[in-house]
Amino acid sequence: MTVLLTGAAGFIGMHVAQALLARGEPVVGVDNLTPYYDVRLKRARLERLRAQAGFSFIEADVADREAMLSLAAAHPAVTRVVHLAAQPGVRHSLVDPFAYVEANVMGHLVMLEFARRLPRLQHLVYASSSSVYGGNRKLPFAEADRVDHPVSLYAATKRSAELISESYAHLFDLPQTGLRFFTVYGPWGRPDMAPWMFADAILSGRPVTLYDGGRLKRDFTFVDDIAAGVLGCLDRPAEGGRPRLLNIGNNRSVEVRRFVELLEGALGRRAVIVDAPRPATDVAETFADIPAVLALCGFTPRTTIEAGVPRFASWYLSWREGVDRVGEPP
Secondary structure: OEEEEEOOOOHHHHHHHHHHHHOOOOEEEEEOOOOOOOHHHHHHHHHHHHOOOOEEEEEOOOOOHHHHHHHHHHOOOEEEEEEOOOOOOOHHHHOOHHHHHHHHHHHHHHHHHHHHOOOOOOEEEEEEEHHHHOOOOOOOEOOOOOOOOOOOHHHHHHHHHHHHHHHHHHHHOOOEEEEEEOOEEOOOOOOOOHHHHHHHHHHHOOEEEEEHHHOOEEOOEEHHHHHHHHHHHHOOOOOOOOOEEEEEOOOOOEEHHHHHHHHHHHHOOOOEEEEEOOOOOOOOEOOEOOHHHHHHHOOOOOOOHHHHHHHHHHHHHHHHHHHHHHOOOO
């Protein structure tokens, strides 16, 4: 049962691919290796995957309809699709809005057309985001909450993808599950994400900017828990005409300044803190309500930030040392 995985060179994509390969499932990885951040990191992730039996890679853009639809014809053995490719980054959507619509809306539509052309398709699982909850004040965020007030274009594109999936499930009986991820962190993370930027600033002696005194709260979720949740949902296909939307988070809201304190301890350095007002694109708090995914597949987050932050810090130190030593990833 071959799985086609988009965003295979990405942070979450690499971990999901590793989890699938570890249980003996062939994976066809797709990624366009966009230079949104250092492509060396993406290529290093791919090298780890290529070293494992059962992995093959195709460089392609999910928004390229001709390329992707030709892949559907060339891979009739694909039975499940995990669609993680996207243009990430909430704040960057203020800089390049067109990239978000192209990757997150058009790319999602192309993948739905791809999926419905697979003769043996059992399930399509795709990545949404906790950002769809926007400025909601009711906590924790539950799947039944209204999500019609996004505070960023990134959030709006992710909600658009959910709605397009709803229509495709109705029109084409396409079995789908959308997963709303909450603040994922861990080894092999992205340079544009807060943990990496905090660690880099701390080790370089640069100021760490914390909004509203670090009192913003996030449901920090370790990437291994996310990967386990993806596989658990993938194994339990939704009914064709009844698509699912599920939260996957740590079910715990933690102040950002607490995350920084743990990172200081793990790195053995004190941070130089600078306070700043909260940007318009950022929400005050995220907090995942997860009984639905627990009931579906027994998903329970196992990694506390007290355990996860040191694991991220250890990996980051190794990565940084390798780059500093030879100018290339370790």
